[in-house]
Amino acid sequence: MQINGGVRFCEHGMKASIRAMHVQTELIGMINENIAGFDKVGFQRREPVVSSMTEYIGVHGLSTTIDDQVGRIMVSDNPLDIALANKGYFQVLSPNGVKLTRDGRFKLDKEGNLLTLEDFPVLSDAGMPIKLPVLPDNIENVKVDSKGKVSVYNKYTNKLTDAGYLGVVDSNGIAVLNPDVKQGYNEYSNVALQNEFLKVKPVVNNFEANRQIFLIESNNLQKVISQLGSAN
Numbered sequence: 001m002q003i004n005g006g007v008r009f010c011e012h013g014m015k016a017s018i019r020a021m022h023v024q025t026e027l028i029g030m031i032n033e034n035i036a037g038f039d040k041v042g043f044q045r046r047e048p049v050v051s052s053m054t055e056y057i058g059v060h061g062l063s064t065t066i067d068d069q070v071g072r073i074m075v076s077d078n079p080l081d082i083a084l085a086n087k088g089y090f091q092v093l094s095p096n097g098v099k100l101t102r103d104g105r106f107k108l109d110k111e112g113n114l115l116t117l118e119d120f121p122v123l124s125d126a127g128m129p130i131k132l133p134v135l136p137d138n139i140e141n142v143k144v145d146s147k148g149k150v151s152v153y154n155k156y157t158n159k160l161t162d163a164g165y166l167g168v169v170d171s172n173g174i175a176v177l178n179p180d181v182k183q184g185y186n187e188y189s190n191v192a193l194q195n196e197f198l199k200v201k202p203v204v205n206n207f208e209a210n211r212q213i214f215l216i217e218s219n220n221l222q223k224v225i226s227q228l229g230s231a232n
Helices: 013-036 054-061 193-231
Strands: 046-050 062-066 073-075 082-084 089-094 097-101 106-108 114-116 142-144 149-154 159-165 181-183 185-187
Touching: 013 046, 013 054, 013 062, 013 193, 054 062, 082 089, 142 181
Parallel strands: 082 185
Antiparallel strands: 046 062, 073 185, 082 181, 089 097, 106 114, 142 149, 149 159
C-alpha cells in the first residue's frame, strides 16, 4: 500500500491581488487611526502585526499590539487632570466592568466622588471608588502626590485628609509601585506623525502595485474571453 500526501497551493493572480489590496487597505486604516489619535489625551498608538500566513489568509492574518510608551505630557490648568509619567493605567469602573485607561481627566460630583469625563468612578488601589471625605470649596484643595495618594484640605481641621491611592496597574492588572503621578498635567498620544507618514508610503506603493497586477490580469482575461468568442 502506498500513501501519497502533500500540500499544494495554486490560485490565480487576480485573487492574490485582491487579497493583498484588502490587507493593505486595513494597514492604511490602522495608520490613519494613529494619525487621528495624535491629539487625543491618553491615546496609545496601535502597531500592526503581519503574520507569516497573511499572504495566504488575507486580513485574518493581521493583528495589532499596543505601544505602551509614555506620550507627550503637557501642563493643564485643571488640578484634577492627572498624568502618568511611567507606564501604567488608571482603573475606572465602567458599566462593562473595570476598564484601564491613561486618560486622567477627572472631575468631582456633588458627593465628592472622583469620576472620569464619562462619569465612570475612579478606583483606588483597593479596588473601591475614590470618594473625598469632605467636599472642597475649590478643586485646588485636592492634592495628588507622585505615588497617587489623593488628599483634600479639610477647612475644619486645617489639615489634609487622605481619600486613598489611585489604582495604577500595568496591562496585566499588576500594581505599579512607582507610577510617577503628575497632578495638573495631561498626557497626549505617543504617536509620532513623521513616523506614521513614513510607514504609509510603502503600503500605498504595494497597494498600487497589486492594483496594476489586477488590471493586467483582468485585461488578459478579457482578451482570452474575446478570442474564445470569435473562435466559435
